[in-house]
Amino acid sequence: MPEGHSIHRLAAAFDELFAGRQLAVCSPQGRFADGAALLDGRRYDGSEAWGKHLFQHFDDLVLHTHLGLYGSWTFDGDETFAAPRSIGAPRRRIGEAETLATEIAQAGTWHVPEPRGQVRVRLAATNGIADLTGPNQCRVVAVDEIDTVTRRLGPDPLRADADGEAFIARARQLRRPIGELIMDQSVVAGPGNIYRAEALFLAGIDPHRPGERVSVARLSHLWELLVTHMKNGVATGKIVTTPHDFEERYFVYQRDGLPCLRCGGRIVLEPMAGRKLYRCPRCQR
Template sequence: MPEGHTLHRLARRQQRVFGGEPVRVSSPQGRFADGAAVVDGMVFAKAEAWGKHLIQHYRPLGTTGRAGRRMIHVHLGLYGSFTEAPAPLAAPVGQVRLRIEGPQVGTDLRGPTACELFTPTDLDELIARLGPDPLRRNADPTPMLAAIARSRRPIGALLMDQKVVAGIGNVYRAEVLFRARIDPYREGRSVPAADVAAVWDDLVGLMRIGVRRGRIHVVRREDDRGPGSYAPDRPRTYVYRRAGEPCRICATTVRTAELDGRNLYWCPTCQI
């Protein structure tokens, strides 16, 4: 599942290629045909991300205020993806849930978990369910710090809970805990507040790099030695997907286990 930096980068890209332009919107697959018809011909006003959720804003042609504005909410889930091509787009291939075509560029969405019309109330309710997003400007980490400080759940589970902090996936979870030298099984309430605040700051910095570069970068320069990436075209990591390999810092074997249905990776020597 794409992590939050991917969604923010996607929102910026769609804003850049469609923003301020009238667009044709359709659902070649048919599952979103009614929703697509509502915004078809409207101006693509903006795109934004909240954690792992993409929100597209549309306004009626010839208007500038909020009257008549509509939104589309997309959650890519495990299999969703957008593909882009110059306009006019060729005949759709596969199960295209949503097609957006501007004057110069078009994009097709396939396989999302969610693709639906949203109202302002829907958006408010979504935001209320999410923890702070490290990539949102002026995001306040206070709710995350408070939730972790009172929880008996493992810190490794809390960081994956979108109600605690939005946009964090398995890679960032594993890597920021390693960088902070925190055992992922420690109860949230046992982790000093200053350490949790440092994790937040690290997430902000690392995820901004992810947006800027288009890929995750987590290994500090002084530690960037030893084994390469866990797979071709994947980031070099400290522990993620490196089970059974030596830790880059202490050479202890990296461990893995399942926590709340997701694979967890950590170094039992460095993370205490």
């Protein structure tokens, strides 16, 4: 599942490509035909992201999407359409550098491509298109329904209005392991498995420690780490948590069985709430 920085990058890409323009909206797959008809020909007024939810404004209506495990947006266009090629599934793309659509465009006049796969929604301008496939959620809602969704979510470290104190207070109320709480979108919205593993390592916190037993100071440090590294992800389009002079991109994620880059101990892989958890037993207490 894409981590929160990817959704914020999507919002920025859509705003740069489509803001203020009337778009043709269709559903090549047919499953979203009624919703597409509501949006077709409307002006695109901008996007906002909260965690892993994307809200795209079309006049007084909103296209609300959540990519889930298998969803992705794919872009294509002419030489003026500087968009990432794809954001979302397949999961091997997550954390990897993105390729601009214009970098793989064929020379000569651009032609609108035929939909590839089961395209739920196509947004089209004169110089490019964006195709949505495989989303977990895709619906048209009224503007006031955004609050209904976001009230169920924790603060998003990437938003200017994010309340880190709310994350700290919520985590301190719960007995569940902090490694579970970071993946709980009602506690903090946006981090996924990579940011979970890396932020807890950098903060030196054992993922199994109950939230109520993590000090305010350590939770504050954890929040700041999430803010810093997720902002780096937005800026670069990839997740890298190690210093620039390191060959490895991560300290613990997908490094099970390898020596810790700090202490030399072995990185452990174990399950937590159905997800893979990576940690260093020596460094994380």
